[in-house]
Amino acid sequence: MLDKLAKAFSGPFMIIAGVNHFVNPGTYEKIMPDYLPAHRELVLASGVTEILGGAMSMHPATRRYGGWMNVITLLGVTPAHIHMLQHQDRYKKIPAAALWARLPIQVGMLYLVYRATLRPD
Numbered sequence: 001m002l003d004k005l006a007k008a009f010s011g012p013f014m015i016i017a018g019v020n021h022f023v024n025p026g027t028y029e030k031i032m033p034d035y036l037p038a039h040r041e042l043v044l045a046s047g048v049t050e051i052l053g054g055a056m057s058m059h060p061a062t063r064r065y066g067g068w069m070n071v072i073t074l075l076g077v078t079p080a081h082i083h084m085l086q087h088q089d090r091y092k093k094i095p096a097a098a099l100w101a102r103l104p105i106q107v108g109m110l111y112l113v114y115r116a117t118l119r120p121d
Contacts, residue, residue, distance in 0.1 A: 006111075010054065010057040011057050012054065018048065018053075021047025022047050031083065031084055033080065036079070053069030067117025071113055081106060
């Protein structure tokens with residue numbers, strides 16, 4: 001059961017999340033740390049890496065590469081989660097508990113990617 005969840009997260013979920021960066025880029029731009037330049041471009045680039053990483057993780061020949069791309073992408077968006085914690089006043093519609101939960105959830109997502117794509121057979 002956990003293996004199926006991990007594969008679904010690493011593949012289709014990451015692709016859907018990546019597509020959402022193009023459908024709703026403003027949502028992601030709002031959580032970008034102020035110190036990062038080119039918010040729109042970074043949002044679209046992370047969308048591309050999520051789509052590619054998800055697609056690559058679904059094929060045995062590219063699964064490990066896709067897994068590493070997903071890991072790098074998930075780590076790359078961590079500053080946005082930290083930024084949201086540091087500026088909770090900007091995100092009043094999101095409960096503080098949800099803002100705090102984002103980092104542990106990120107660890108769980110990294111584990112799912114590892115389980116589906118990177119762990120030794």
